[in-house]
Amino acid sequence: MVANLTQRPVALLGAGTQGRRLAYMWSSKGRPVHLIDAQEKQLQDGVEYIKGLRMSAKKPDASWGEVKTFSADQLSTALQSSWLVVECVPEKLELKRSMIAQLDKLAPSSTIIASNSSSYPISELIEGLQLSNDRRILSAHSYWPPETSALEIMGHQRTNPECISLLLEESREHGFSPFHVKKDSMGYIYNRIWAAIKREALLTAAEGVATPAEIDSIFKDVLKTPKGPFEQMDVVGLDVVLNIEEHYAEKRPDIPSEPRDYLKKLIDNGQLGVKNGRGFYEY
Structure with a gap:
């Protein structure tokens, strides 16, 4: 040793x-x-x-x-x-x-x-x-x-x-x-939990249940966090978020495709997040 x-x-x-x-x-x-x-x-x-x-x-x-x-x-x-x-x-x-x-x-x-x-x-x-x-x-x-x-x-x-x-x-x-x-875990501990949160947030917006801004607002109101999931995804970069989601989907076929489709539309429209000034929000 x-x-x-x-x-x-x-x-x-x-x-x-x-x-x-x-x-x-x-x-x-x-x-x-x-x-x-x-x-x-x-x-x-x-x-x-x-x-x-x-x-x-x-x-x-x-x-x-x-x-x-x-x-x-x-x-x-x-x-x-x-x-x-x-x-x-x-x-x-x-x-x-x-x-x-x-x-x-x-x-x-x-x-x-x-x-x-x-x-x-x-x-x-x-x-x-x-x-x-x-x-x-x-x-x-x-x-x-x-x-x-x-x-x-x-x-x-x-x-x-x-x-x-x-x-x-x-x-x-x-x-x-x-x-x-303690066990082999894709996403480790925190990212595994965070992946589920951001995926469900994307699905909620994709289904038209609420807008990204509304979802962020209720998330911050209940959990008292400084950023909501969409604000956080903008910081990470939507292209990076999509790459990670695609990696999860390769390993877990049960993951819904709607969140990835929703992200692809934004990316195809040139919305990458904070790094280029346009994501779910304008910067």
Whole structure:
């Protein structure tokens, strides 16, 4: 098992939205972090973003761990001393599978390998891959750290339980709120429940029972949440919501098609959400 973690870094493959936020979290208690990306600009922007979060946190400089950046061709070097590496590449199945296979070849035998995938269980990501040691591989799915500290940790049938225990303990020490997903679950815990909510909201609107604005209003009135399901889908991006729904439908034929058809009409009309100014609402 992994020992003497104090000076051993967490490596993060991908310096995008999730990678840079995770770099902030894993470095928040003075531990080193290695941030890896193929694009130099992503690395530079990531470091600047981390600096901004640190300034907002108003902690002494000495309490932060060093964040070192590495290009893609330095991946092997970045991994050599790491106790944990988390892939944070875009949510594309074959890309994630390729990255996990590469990490398995390059990371030291004591390094835990984790995926930050939001929709694919780790069992699906590694299915059919020729891996040297699949017992150290698991999922570590985060949401929007540091604002949302939830971290869902899910293994597969052969994951070493000690890897899960260690990650639960260490992530808690670094400000996460870890949850152990005890069985293979598409959508983990929260996203599985959220998928049902957004799907039923879409179906309710598609059937003409109420408008998206009316559904959001009653949802917020009853649950006292800052956003309703349609406002939240606009933030995520309607194309992303559709991709996730199609993935669920591939695995579960009982899911109704009307919510996906409803989304497709909006997307075909150029309505993608906040990112292009038009979704269920105008921005």
